[in-house]
Amino acid sequence: MAVPTLLLISVIVFALIRLIPGDPALLMLGDMADPQSLADMRSSLGLDHSVVTQYLIWIKSVLSGDLGVSISSRQPVLDLLVERFSVSATVVLVAVLLATLLAVPVGLLAAWKQNSAMDLGLVVTATLLLSVPSFWLGLLLLYVFGIQLGWLPVIGYVGFGSDPMKALTYVVLPIVTLTLVEFGAIARMARASTIEVLRLEYIAHARAKGLSEGAVLWKHALRNAFAPTWTLIGLILGNLLGGIAVLETVFTLPGIGRLMVDAIFSRDYPVLQGCLLLITCIYVLVNLLVDLLYPLFDPRVKL
Amino acid sequence: MNNYVKTALAVALSACTFSMAVAQDKVISVGLNGDIRSTDPGVNRDDNTDAVMMHIVEGLVAYREDTSVAPMLASAVAVSPDGLRYTFTLRDGVHFQNGQLLTAKDVQWTWQRYLDPKTQWRCLAEFDGRGAAKIVDVAAPDANTVVFTLDQANGLFLAAMARPDCAGSGILHPDSLAADGSWRAPIGTGPFTLGKWQKGQYVELERFKAYSPRAEATADGYTGNKQAFVDKVRFEVIPDSASAKAALLSGGVDLLPDVTAMDAAQLKQVKNLQVQVSPIMTISGLLFQTRDPLLKDVRIRRAVALSLDYSQMVAALSDGLSVPNNSIIPTASPYYDSTAHQGYTYNLDEARRLLKEAGYRGEKIRMLVNKRYPQMFDMGLLSQAMTQAAGLNIEMETLEWGTQLERYQTGSYQMMSFSYSGRFDAAQSYESVIGDKDKEPRKVWDNPEALAILREAQREVDPAKRRPLFDQLHTLMLKDVPMVVIYNGTAIGVMGKRVEGYRSWPVAKPRLWGVKLADTSK
Numbered sequence: 001m002a003v004p005t006l007l008l009i010s011v012i013v014f015a016l017i018r019l020i021p022g023d024p025a026l027l028m029l030g031d032m033a034d035p036q037s038l039a040d041m042r043s044s045l046g047l048d049h050s051v052v053t054q055y056l057i058w059i060k061s062v063l064s065g066d067l068g069v070s071i072s073s074r075q076p077v078l079d080l081l082v083e084r085f086s087v088s089a090t091v092v093l094v095a096v097l098l099a100t101l102l103a104v105p106v107g108l109l110a111a112w113k114q115n116s117a118m119d120l121g122l123v124v125t126a127t128l129l130l131s132v133p134s135f136w137l138g139l140l141l142l143y144v145f146g147i148q149l150g151w152l153p154v155i156g157y158v159g160f161g162s163d164p165m166k167a168l169t170y171v172v173l174p175i176v177t178l179t180l181v182e183f184g185a186i187a188r189m190a191r192a193s194t195i196e197v198l199r200l201e202y203i204a205h206a207r208a209k210g211l212s213e214g215a216v217l218w219k220h221a222l223r224n225a226f227a228p229t230w231t232l233i234g235l236i237l238g239n240l241l242g243g244i245a246v247l248e249t250v251f252t253l254p255g256i257g258r259l260m261v262d263a264i265f266s267r268d269y270p271v272l273q274g275c276l277l278l279i280t281c282i283y284v285l286v287n288l289l290v291d292l293l294y295p296l297f298d299p300r301v302k303l
Numbered sequence: 304m305n306n307y308v309k310t311a312l313a314v315a316l317s318a319c320t321f322s323m324a325v326a327q328d329k330v331i332s333v334g335l336n337g338d339i340r341s342t343d344p345g346v347n348r349d350d351n352t353d354a355v356m357m358h359i360v361e362g363l364v365a366y367r368e369d370t371s372v373a374p375m376l377a378s379a380v381a382v383s384p385d386g387l388r389y390t391f392t393l394r395d396g397v398h399f400q401n402g403q404l405l406t407a408k409d410v411q412w413t414w415q416r417y418l419d420p421k422t423q424w425r426c427l428a429e430f431d432g433r434g435a436a437k438i439v440d441v442a443a444p445d446a447n448t449v450v451f452t453l454d455q456a457n458g459l460f461l462a463a464m465a466r467p468d469c470a471g472s473g474i475l476h477p478d479s480l481a482a483d484g485s486w487r488a489p490i491g492t493g494p495f496t497l498g499k500w501q502k503g504q505y506v507e508l509e510r511f512k513a514y515s516p517r518a519e520a521t522a523d524g525y526t527g528n529k530q531a532f533v534d535k536v537r538f539e540v541i542p543d544s545a546s547a548k549a550a551l552l553s554g555g556v557d558l559l560p561d562v563t564a565m566d567a568a569q570l571k572q573v574k575n576l577q578v579q580v581s582p583i584m585t586i587s588g589l590l591f592q593t594r595d596p597l598l599k600d601v602r603i604r605r606a607v608a609l610s611l612d613y614s615q616m617v618a619a620l621s622d623g624l625s626v627p628n629n630s631i632i633p634t635a636s637p638y639y640d641s642t643a644h645q646g647y648t649y650n651l652d653e654a655r656r657l658l659k660e661a662g663y664r665g666e667k668i669r670m671l672v673n674k675r676y677p678q679m680f681d682m683g684l685l686s687q688a689m690t691q692a693a694g695l696n697i698e699m700e701t702l703e704w705g706t707q708l709e710r711y712q713t714g715s716y717q718m719m720s721f722s723y724s725g726r727f728d729a730a731q732s733y734e735s736v737i738g739d740k741d742k743e744p745r746k747v748w749d750n751p752e753a754l755a756i757l758r759e760a761q762r763e764v765d766p767a768k769r770r771p772l773f774d775q776l777h778t779l780m781l782k783d784v785p786m787v788v789i790y791n792g793t794a795i796g797v798m799g800k801r802v803e804g805y806r807s808w809p810v811a812k813p814r815l816w817g818v819k820l821a822d823t824s825k
Binding site for chain 2: 023073
């Protein structure tokens with residue numbers, strides 16, 4: 001099924017991109033373009049062929065592992081994707097992991113103390129974090145920690161391969177921003193699903209057996225309550241791994257989201273096609289992984 | 304530990320600290336709003352690429368501060384009386400960044416490469432006959448002389464050669480290419496060499512220690528004495544303007560060469576920052592499709608022109624930093640004179656009278672705008688509001704920039720708010736708008752009389768004889784109203800107090816030679 005699905009996706013991706021008005025050759029040459037230069041540029045970019053021929057040339061290359069060459073930078077698209085995806089993935093994976101580690105216990109606690117002042121406080125905090133636009137929070141953190149306190153760099157990026165400690169200082173703020181934003185969504189889901197589970201009879205039974213509240217919560221409530229949260233985490237990961245364009249722009253991270261936005265503006269078809277294919281594959285893969293791991297939390301679900 | 308040992312240690316420590324301080328490179332960080340496209344000058348390029356590459360390569364001639372053209376690698380340029388032969392005498396002792404001496408053969412090799420269609424040089428059309436003239440021969444009769452022969456006289460030849468989007472036709476050493484002819488890295492004669500390009504993040508240039516500056520006392524535009532004083536220039540890629548401001552305020556970058564008027568007004572209030580403003584050569588205005596059933600009537604176009612309060616509009620658009628200009632010749636051009644200064648006078652009564660005479664009954668006129676370039680959107684918005692008072696019914700249609708550019712190229716619009724990138728010669732400015740719409744739909748002014756005057760100005764080499772031709776064109780353009788030029792933009796550079804010697808200029812690209820970093824550690 002995966003191969004026909006990906007082929008269908010490739011057709012959709014290819015056609016959609018070409019439906020966007022705008023000409024990459026014209027964007028490269030600007031308002032000074034004369035007809036001959038424009039025709040030469042289109043020819044050199046392979047845009048003078050019919051759309052069907054362009055698609056066949058592209059898909060043939062893709063099937064042999066070659067995603068083509070960027071119109072703007074003339075770099076191989078595959079190299080660009082690998083380079084940029086590693087940056088986005090580092091930030092996203094760490095942020096989602098941190099958000100999960102913080103939000104699940106908080107959601108559990110809020111559900112346990114439902115309708116208490118603590119619950120109210122946690123729900124308000126989570127809702128606030130969920131509502132705040134990531135770029136605004138990012139800029140706020142930049143202002144406080146970058147400009148006012150001067151603790152962290154405001155722009156730039158260093159790869160973990162070249163200097164791990166320095167690299168850390170560049171990704172702290174994007175990771176914190178993303179953690180805070182995703183914390184809100186995960187905490188609310190964890191709270192809601194725990195409240196539902198805590199109302200079930202087996203929890204009353206566990207309490208009636210004389211188990212401590214800690215044991216009831218961690219051993220009995222958490223596993224069942226975590227299943228819907230796990231689905232949400234899967235969706236979040238799928239979404240975020242496709243690029244965090246806004247945060248990457250604010251923090252000048254050379255990630256895949258920024259690559260895609262730049263490619264849209266410059267109508268860099270090969271890069272855009274490569275990005276969309278990669279994002280689709282990631283989405284399918286992450287969801288598959290979530291489904292495969294689901295029985296670990298909820299044994300009732302068997303594939 | 305006795306006192307002698309303590310003193311010796313202290314002295315040694317101080318010496319170490321001092322030597323470290325001395326050894327520390329002076330690095331200036333400059334914000335760029337996007338990455339460069341390649342390191343191949345004038346080939347795979349955009350504005351940012353040109354800005355960086357113009358630090359590495361130099362051409363035979365270059366633009367001065369006032370956008371006139373002067374020798375750069377050449378010590379002298381002689382033009383034959385018939386205007387067909389340009390003889391360039393090379394300066395003595397100029398070295399490439401690989402240590403090799405610049406010779407006429409290198410110039411010849413570079414130009415052969417540029418003129419080869421396979422190179423895909425941005426400016427090939429200017430020199431292969433599609434533009435005003437064709438280079439028929441580039442000869443190197445001796446090591447210090449290069450002779451270009453044209454098929455016809457061309458007053459734009461040197462100006463085209465110096466264009467920054469052509470990378471100033473920068474002269475390269477053949478080792479810039481690999482053995483198989485593929486591009487490797489630029490080896491030029493400029494004051495900086497290419498250090499490291501971390502794609503999507505930064506481009507680092509290093510001072511070329513054996514640079515051979517011209518004899519002039521100071522730098523003059525892209526020519527003059529271009530001695531570098533900083534050890535490294537680091538162009539940081541910061542696409543978001545808010546992040547760029549944050550970087551400047553935190554000291555993450557030393558200089559932002561191009562901020563908006565609104566940001567400049569805000570940053571001007573910050574104690575440790577300085578602002579540099581210069582008029583630039585971009586041409587902003589409203590374009591009309593003169594073949595549109597409604598707008599083919601010059602009275603309606605004139606009514607639009609007369610219903611705009613230019614002073615108020617330009618003050619609002621530029622935060623008081625620009626002045627109105629109804630001429631396609633930018634105010635910073637040496638050809639901007641008293642005739643070019645004449646423009647439209649705000650006159651609502653006359654605008655209403657013209658509309659009535661044309662039988663205009665409030666038909667909708669669609670004006671294309673975009674939000675990628677806020678000044679184009681704002682210019683459209685203010686025009687819409689002002690023309691309403693005269694009874695015009697203009698409706699704005701916001702498009703993505705790539706889409707608007709395509710509509711411009713195909714001529715499929717009624718009206719649009721548009722900015723032309725900087726043209727540095729008056730003939731180039733007129734050339735961008737005058738032409739046959741059947742052949743080039745992007746041309747806004749299809750007038751055979753204007754085209755004939757333009758061709759004459761393009762052939763003429765003598766600036767004194769070109770000036771009246773441009774004056775004629777301006778007068779004719781005000782009469783025909785194929786577009787309404789409103790103003791020229793400004794380049795606003797904002798920098799930290801430790802940056803000394805940086806100047807914004809009409810070409811609107813940063814220049815980091817001649818710039819010093821003050822020692823603020825004391």
